[in-house]
Amino acid sequence: xxxxxxxxxxxxxxxxxxxxxxxxxxxxxxxxxxxxxxxxxxxxxxxxxxxxxxxxxxxxxxxxxxxxxxxxxxxxxxxxxxxxxxxxxxxxxxxxxxxxxxxxxxxxxxxxxxxxxxxxxxxxxxxxxxxxxxxxxxxxxxxxxxxxxxxxxxxxxxxxxxxxxxxxxxxxxxxxxxxxxxxxxxxxxxxxxxxxxxxxxxxxxxxxxxxxxxxxxxxxxxxxxxxxxxxxxxxxxxxxxxxxxxxxxxxxxxxxxxxxxxxxxxxxxxxxxx
Numbered sequence: 001x002x003x004x005x006x007x008x009x010x011x012x013x014x015x016x017x018x019x020x021x022x023x024x025x026x027x028x029x030x031x032x033x034x035x036x037x038x039x040x041x042x043x044x045x046x047x048x049x050x051x052x053x054x055x056x057x058x059x060x061x062x063x064x065x066x067x068x069x070x071x072x073x074x075x076x077x078x079x080x081x082x083x084x085x086x087x088x089x090x091x092x093x094x095x096x097x098x099x100x101x102x103x104x105x106x107x108x109x110x111x112x113x114x115x116x117x118x119x120x121x122x123x124x125x126x127x128x129x130x131x132x133x134x135x136x137x138x139x140x141x142x143x144x145x146x147x148x149x150x151x152x153x154x155x156x157x158x159x160x161x162x163x164x165x166x167x168x169x170x171x172x173x174x175x176x177x178x179x180x181x182x183x184x185x186x187x188x189x190x191x192x193x194x195x196x197x198x199x200x201x202x203x204x205x206x207x208x209x210x211x212x213x214x215x216x217x218x219x220x221x222x223x224x225x226x227x228x229x230x231x232x233x234x235x236x237x238x239x240x241x242x243x244x245x246x247x248x249x250x251x252x253x254x255x256x257x258x259x260x261x262x263x264x265x266x267x268x269x270x271x272x273x274x
Contacts (some may be wrong), residue, residue, distance in 0.1 A: 015045055019042065054076055058137065089120075102117045107119075120227050136168060
């Protein structure tokens, strides 16, 4: 995720180096305590990178906060909370369908006493939520009027905004990827990996690999797409649903020499421009 973001934005090279260093330490982890320690360091680097990409007007500082659990006091954290809750429901459904016990987990067995297996299963798929929320921010899908503050200073999404967010999340989970010679949606992948976990813990198979399939980031931007971005006018961008700030960011990256990325939905919008 960090490497992909580095192709889209100017990210501090020290943060990129730190992320690679911490990920390298995973290979030396021999117990859960060490693994959780390294995971925490990786998360710290990751959220610093994430925070650097979010416009200051959203007030996003960190994913964690000393006084507010889950820090649902700014729009981005609120969107992330809803997104993770959506993913959690998908994972819980898969776990129940396979017949696994959600109260017995691995990575989260110390931190989350209730349903640690649900939280464990979310980990390989959290990038889908993060990517979706970044897309929503880039395309200004939500405004201040979509949020309301509760009496205990927690932001909540309005019902219409929740419907829009769910539509974006379902769209992301319905995107397809090649896995074992077949095309599956990521929603189906969650179920398949849960089934594989079930076969592994019941000793029907000897190996389990959550790195396959890999996250499918959009990695190729054709020269034609780059040219269309550079010649796209603000009025035309508005017609196809691309905001002024997103257009400015796209054109800035298209003018640079290094490779750049576009979200699949944004790329499709631009591809229809003659």
